[in-house]
Amino acid sequence: MKSKRILVWFRNDLRLHDNEMLVEAISKSDSILPVYFFDPYYFDPTQFNTVKTGMSRTKFLLESVAALRASFQQLGGDLLVLYGKPEELMAGLVDQYEISEVYHHREVAPEETQISTKVEDLLWKLKINLRHFIGHTLYNKEDLPFPIKDIPDVFAQFKKKTERDAMVKSCFLSPDHIEFVENEDWGQLPGLKDLGFEEETFPGEEDALRGGEEAGLQHLSDLLLEGAAVYQKYTAKQSAEREAFSSRLSGWLSLGCLSPRMVYWMVKEAESKFGSNANFNQMLLGLLWRDYYRFMFKKHGTRFFKEPDFESDFFSSVDPANSVLKKWKTADTGYPLIDNYMTELNDTGYISYTGRLVVATYLVHFLKVHWTNGAVYFEEKLIDYAPASNWGNWANVAGVGKDGKSKNGIDIDKLRKMLELSVSGETSVA
Known part of the structure; x- marks a missing residue:
């Protein structure tokens, strides 16, 4: 009798604990094939003079994938690591490993949803089910x-x-026993240079979270x-x-x-x-x-964005050549309050929630730069970038989110005083 093999497609769910997708795959199969794709789409330069995934988040991602692999190795298996687009590689995996079904976690942002749709369409032609889970x-x-x-x-x-x-x-509960599909080559984890970065280290690496x-x-x-x-x-x-x-x-x-x-x-x-x-x-x-x-x-x-024709206007709203935007990005505004936060963001990939509200409010309401410019830059820099939270927060700061009553912002007059005091060296914001 042919065994049932389930391919478990990991995306933003790099854990064993509280992972319904993994638990279900183990219980419904004779063996599983865990897979992670390093999709080049997320590491290519964009037309906005950014990359979708900057060095800080890429390093954090590499560490997280390596940790998941180590967890599977402790259970006698491994994680198949591949470089390429899921929709281009999935058919070959299904055929090579005689996969019966594919499990994955559903996302909500347009780009991630589109990738799922492409894979689902492909698997449908192969008469293979893509089962969706929600675990975020x-x-x-x-x-x-x-x-x-x-x-x-x-x-x-x-x-x-x-x-x-x-x-x-x-x-x-985290599984304590897993049957893995037999495999001789589990793939190599890429390095930062393999993913397009010139260096393997960055300024704030020593202080970065692992x-x-x-x-x-x-x-x-x-x-x-x-x-x-x-x-x-x-x-x-x-x-x-x-x-x-x-x-x-x-x-x-x-x-x-x-x-x-x-x-x-x-x-x-x-x-x-x-x-x-x-x-x-x-x-x-x-x-x-x-x-x-x-x-x-x-x-x-x-x-969600209360702007007419948001999708068609988005590309014209992002202006990487804007001079004040460049100074904001490079921590050269002349305001220590802003520049300190932006330096921390650039060096470590993280700033506090208050810091995000401060620099976003300054960009949108003081510099009068369209909010999408900030959202795109945060997408590159933040180690904790999540599409819904990032774009939702920026929209609320700009006043174009669905929640017109949101307090997700910094009072303009208060921020103006904070900026003035930061120049005189009299105050700082925790």
């Missing part, structure tokens, strides 16, 4: 108190109804202890100069090295030990914002 959100869509088409466009309403009426499910499931779980564990300590220190002093707290979990969440549900339940466990505090609340709020933007893109697509 805290709440499953079927557990929401409303269908996708009726999700409130206002975040505050989405938050209130979801927290009141929806339930966060338990996490799927990718991978184990690193993410360790960071989360340490963070929960730190979060309680930072908050207790603040409340003990009753100081107005509160020590800044930033979870920096977003890189692992964006690549799926961490499950949102794992973060949620670990925060809840920490609350049972230390009590609720503003730091823990901030982490849970961040998970809700991620869900909101993903569901908004699922509901509206690019109609």
